[in-house]
Amino acid sequence: MKITDVVCHILQSKVEKPFVSARGWVYSTRASCVVEISTDEGITGWGECYGPAAVAKSIVDTQFKPRVIGKDPFDVEVIWEDLYNRIKDYGLSGMTISAISGIDIALWDICGRALNKPVHKLIGGAYRTEVIPYATGLYFIDMNRLTEEAVEEALEFKADGFRAIKMKIGLGDLKLDAARVGAVRKAIGPDIKLAVDANHCFSVPNAIKLGRMMEEHDLLWFEEPISPEDRDGYIEVSRALDMAVAGGENEFTRWGFRDIVARKAMDIVQPDLCAAGGFSECRKIAALASAFGVECVPHAWGSAIGLAATVQFLAALPDQPPAFRPMPPMLEFEQTPNPLRDHLATVPIALRNGVVPVPGGPGLGIEIDRSVLLKYKVA
Ligand SMILES: [Mg+2]
Numbered sequence: 001m002k003i004t005d006v007v008c009h010i011l012q013s014k015v016e017k018p019f020v021s022a023r024g025w026v027y028s029t030r031a032s033c034v035v036e037i038s039t040d041e042g043i044t045g046w047g048e049c050y051g052p053a054a055v056a057k058s059i060v061d062t063q064f065k066p067r068v069i070g071k072d073p074f075d076v077e078v079i080w081e082d083l084y085n086r087i088k089d090y091g092l093s094g095m096t097i098s099a100i101s102g103i104d105i106a107l108w109d110i111c112g113r114a115l116n117k118p119v120h121k122l123i124g125g126a127y128r129t130e131v132i133p134y135a136t137g138l139y140f141i142d143m144n145r146l147t148e149e150a151v152e153e154a155l156e157f158k159a160d161g162f163r164a165i166k167m168k169i170g171l172g173d174l175k176l177d178a179a180r181v182g183a184v185r186k187a188i189g190p191d192i193k194l195a196v197d198a199n200h201c202f203s204v205p206n207a208i209k210l211g212r213m214m215e216e217h218d219l220l221w222f223e224e225p226i227s228p229e230d231r232d233g234y235i236e237v238s239r240a241l242d243m244a245v246a247g248g249e250n251e252f253t254r255w256g257f258r259d260i261v262a263r264k265a266m267d268i269v270q271p272d273l274c275a276a277g278g279f280s281e282c283r284k285i286a287a288l289a290s291a292f293g294v295e296c297v298p299h300a301w302g303s304a305i306g307l308a309a310t311v312q313f314l315a316a317l318p319d320q321p322p323a324f325r326p327m328p329p330m331l332e333f334e335q336t337p338n339p340l341r342d343h344l345a346t347v348p349i350a351l352r353n354g355v356v357p358v359p360g361g362p363g364l365g366i367e368i369d370r371s372v373l374l375k376y377k378v379a
Contacts, residue, residue: 001039001040001041001043001072002039002071003037003071003072003073004038004039004040005036005038005069006035006036006037006038006060006065006068006069006103007037007038008033008034008036008049008057008060008061008102009033009034009036009373009379010031010032010033010034010054010057010377010378010379011032011034011303011340011373012029012031012053012376012378013030013031013338013339014029015029015030015337015338016337017337019139019140019141020139020140020141021139021140021197021199022168022169022170022198022199022200023200023201027139027336030339031052031378032048032053032302032303032305032340033048033049033054033056033060034046034047034048034102034303034305034344034373035047035048035049035060035103036106037068037073037103037106037107039110043110043114044113045105045106045107045108045109045113045363046105046106046109046305046363046364046368047102047103047104047105047106047107047305047309048101048102048274048302048303048305049095049098049101049102049274049275050098050101050272051094051098052095054379056098057379059087059091059099060099060103063083063086063087063096064086064100064103067079067082067083067086068083068103073110073111073114074111076104076107076108076111076280077280079104079107080277080278080280083100083103084100084253092252092253092256093251093252093253093256094252097252097253100278100281101274101275101276101277101278101281102274102278104277104278104280104281105273105274105278105279105305105306108122108123108278108309108364109363109364110363112362112363113362115362116362117362118312118315118358118359118360118361118362118363118364118365119279119309119313119364119365120358123316124283124316125316126315126316126358127316127317127318128314128315128358129357129358129360130355130356130357131314131329131330131331132163132164132328132330132354132356133162133164133330133332133333133351133356134163134165134166134193134195134220134330134331134332134333135160135162135165135166135333135335136197136301136334136335136336137153137157137167137168137334137335137336138153138154138166138167138168139336140168140171146171146176146180147179147180147183150184151183151184151187154167154187154192155188157335160351161353162192162351162354163191163192163193164192164193164195165184165192165193165194165195166194166196166197166223166332167180167194167195167196167197168199169181169196169210170199170202174210174213177213178213178214181196182216185218193220194218194220195220195221195222195223195246196219196221196223197223197224198225198226200225200226200228200247202225202226203226204226204230204233204236204237207222207237208237208240208241210225211225211240211243212241214243215242215243220244221243221245221246221267222237222241222244222245222246223270224246224247224249225237225247228247228248228251231259231260231263232265234247234265234266235263235264235265238264238265238266238267245267246268246269246270246297247260247268247269247270248260248269248270248271248299249275250275251276252276252277253277253281253285254284256276257269257276257285257288257289258288260294261289261291261292261294262292264292264294267294267295268295269285269294270296270332271296271299272298272300272306273298273300273313274302274306274309278309279312282298282313283313289320290318290320293321295320295329296317296320296329297330297332298313298314298332300332300333301332301334302340302341303338303340303341303344304340304341304342304343304348304349304368305344305345305364305366305368307333307341307349308345308349308359308364308366309364311349311356311358311359312359312365314330314331315358331356333349333351339372339376340376343369343372344369344376345369346366346367347359347366347367348366
């Protein structure tokens with residue numbers, strides 16, 4: 001089999017109620033760079049790149065597409081290494097790796113379709129047939145009702161059947177953050193797991209101070225307390241707090257994660273399939289984490305393609321550590337309005353009785369609805 005074409009589609013949709021995280025960015029549109037790879041056997045694979053879609057498309061179109069055409073998609077890791085070596089002099093991390101990720105995911109999708117097996121059967125097998133999702137939400141929308149809206153949204157997730165929720169924090173007032181987390185914990189009760197995500201908005205002392213203020217609320221983890229470049233700072237925060245510290249959604253490749261993992265700067269690393277290097281590289285990151293006793297729980301933010309890839313990856317990720325009653329790695333199931341996540345697949349990845357069944361169909365286990373693709377395609 002030979003690759004005959006690589007096409008990047010930029011999809012974009014408007015967000016009706018714009019929302020904000022601690023970074024202060026207003027999310028008023030959602031966009032994705034979707035990668036479609038065709039072959040001479042009529043098999044098409046789909047991938048997705050994290051980050052600014054026009055940048056990812058430009059890198060794929062100008063740097064990678066000519067190197068990929070004519071190759072055998074089953075040489076997926078050979079292709080990965082070739083693309084990385086092509087770009088690393090000026091792109092060791094960031095958008096270049098996101099661009100490789102989209103290609104890698106599409107190639108694994110092709111391999112699965114060619115063999116009529118889901119990707120998780122090709123990368124180790126099914127440790128599980130369903131994954132436990134956590135709902136990501138509780139952003140800042142109405143600045144006058146920050147606590148009330150968080151409580152309301154958390155109760156909606158609980159009513160939907162979610163067993164775990166991740167809320168955004170980082171309001172520029174530690175007492176307000178702690179009180180808002182406390183209000184959500186009180187509303188959802190002790191049995192729903194609760195994580196917090198600061199999107200790296202705190203200094204080390206403030207992260208430690210807030211962490212201590214939140215300790216009584218039984219948190220699953222404290223995500224991105226501080227800026228990702230400050231690895232020594234992560235060590236300080238992780239050692240100071242009893243709760244788990246997580247991060248890594250903005251880290252790339254095995255080399256990017258190597259020192260974080262080896263120094264145990266975080267308790268949980270969160271590579272994104274669509275950013276950190278696709279299936280090929282995230283498997284290596286997970287193996288690295290396992291060797292150092294660090295958990296790997298992938299980050300996910302994107303369309304149905306990125307979500308499906310994350311579900312396939314999680315299905316093949318061992319319990320960390322194995323146990324009679326394990327605590328399996330959870331799926332980040334982001335819940336802000338996004339038609340690209342909900343409608344791009346003919347059968348969407350969905351919550352059923354508190355879990356997300358792992359699709360058993362070939363490749364990523366989803367089929368792309370081309371009418372939806374065209375509806376949101378802007379380039
Ligand atoms: Mg995050």
